[in-house]
Amino acid sequence: MPSPNIVAAFSQTYAEAREKFLAAAETRRLTVESHVHPSARGVDGEALAVDVAVFGPRDATSLLCLMSGTHGVEGFCGSGAQIALLEDPAIDAAVTQSGVAILFYHALNPYGFSFCARTNEDNIDMNRNFRDFSRAPPRNAAYAEVHDFIVPAIWPPTPENEARIGAYIAAHGQLALQAAITGGQCDRPDGLFYGGNKPAWSNGIFRDVLRRHAASRRRLAWIDFHTGLGPYGHAEKIHSGPNDAAMMVRAKAWWGIDVTSFHDGSSTSAPLTGVNFEAPLAECPGAECTGIALEYGTVSFAEALQALRADQWLRNHPDANATTRATIKRQSRDAFYCDAVDWKGMVYGQARAAVLQALQALTTGHR
Ligand SMILES: [Zn+2]
Numbered sequence: 001m002p003s004p005n006i007v008a009a010f011s012q013t014y015a016e017a018r019e020k021f022l023a024a025a026e027t028r029r030l031t032v033e034s035h036v037h038p039s040a041r042g043v044d045g046e047a048l049a050v051d052v053a054v055f056g057p058r059d060a061t062s063l064l065c066l067m068s069g070t071h072g073v074e075g076f077c078g079s080g081a082q083i084a085l086l087e088d089p090a091i092d093a094a095v096t097q098s099g100v101a102i103l104f105y106h107a108l109n110p111y112g113f114s115f116c117a118r119t120n121e122d123n124i125d126m127n128r129n130f131r132d133f134s135r136a137p138p139r140n141a142a143y144a145e146v147h148d149f150i151v152p153a154i155w156p157p158t159p160e161n162e163a164r165i166g167a168y169i170a171a172h173g174q175l176a177l178q179a180a181i182t183g184g185q186c187d188r189p190d191g192l193f194y195g196g197n198k199p200a201w202s203n204g205i206f207r208d209v210l211r212r213h214a215a216s217r218r219r220l221a222w223i224d225f226h227t228g229l230g231p232y233g234h235a236e237k238i239h240s241g242p243n244d245a246a247m248m249v250r251a252k253a254w255w256g257i258d259v260t261s262f263h264d265g266s267s268t269s270a271p272l273t274g275v276n277f278e279a280p281l282a283e284c285p286g287a288e289c290t291g292i293a294l295e296y297g298t299v300s301f302a303e304a305l306q307a308l309r310a311d312q313w314l315r316n317h318p319d320a321n322a323t324t325r326a327t328i329k330r331q332s333r334d335a336f337y338c339d340a341v342d343w344k345g346m347v348y349g350q351a352r353a354a355v356l357q358a359l360q361a362l363t364t365g366h367r
Helices: 016-026 072-086 088-099 110-114 139-149 159-172 174-182 201-213 244-257 277-282 299-315 322-336 341-364
Strands: 034-043 047-055 064-067 103-105 220-232 235-239 288-297
Touching: 016 034, 016 047, 016 072, 016 103, 016 110, 016 322, 034 110, 034 201, 034 220, 034 235, 047 110, 047 201, 064 072, 064 088, 064 341, 072 103, 072 110, 072 220, 072 341, 088 103, 088 341, 103 201, 110 220, 139 159, 139 174, 159 174, 174 299, 201 244, 201 277, 220 299, 235 244, 244 341, 288 341, 299 322
Parallel strands: 064 103, 064 220, 220 288
Antiparallel strands: 034 047, 047 103, 235 288
């Protein structure tokens, strides 16, 4: 099998990405499990599905789970990486040699992927929705303070509105604004980084797949693909797990000392609750778990924030005209997916290294 055509592994739409993923899995003769959304449809009326394929021995004691599209539009990145990995002879050889299986989890949030949004069909941020709903939601008082001007009533925003954001940054700093917005909130369904008040459809599917494919493994690892923070094309390796020292030590031993964590302030990510790593921890209690998110830089924080604000405004104004809608959707996609040859090469190079490192670590039992 020739080396993968990296650029061709990336797509322009969710429908194209899904088709390519299914074709790549078929070429590998993998069985694909498709979980089609029961009611929501895509931007062009297409079916929305989470597609799951396992590559490698069915009875492998170690499993590496690769997730794309937790944040919808960020799926352009993770899907491209997953498809290139399926086509890569070096990955094929490493799977055979290691005896480790890889679970490809394509489009955790297919609605957001199709509509170029971070959130799902209910405006839920799927990386804030994996919390214990029997308890009161965590309070994010700082978000309540910024919601009214971060999600403005009119778009484009007025100079007065922009000035309020400038004043907040001048008073509290950009990091405080980032933490207030991205930390997650459960009070405003019409706001940014909304965690929801019940488990979303994608939450239930993810847990079900983990119970059936991952719970019996002795060792479980995951790499969750994200975009939007950090320098262009750089993949920050963020510890994806609770504040657990042994898990963090393993992540650094496998992927290098540059693994960061939002628990100790070393990451560009603010502290979060309801993150998707709660699902494997809860559903696979017998497995030794180790995971990272790969967070790829795209545009500046200010540009990404502007795109998120615009898209939230659009969600709150479904009657917006077609031109405005198209402009905002393009802005949203561009903020989380750099449709450029150099960026795709950077994405794949770092994804490939991280996957090979994980396979190596799962083979040797390296702690
Ligand atoms: Zn993300």
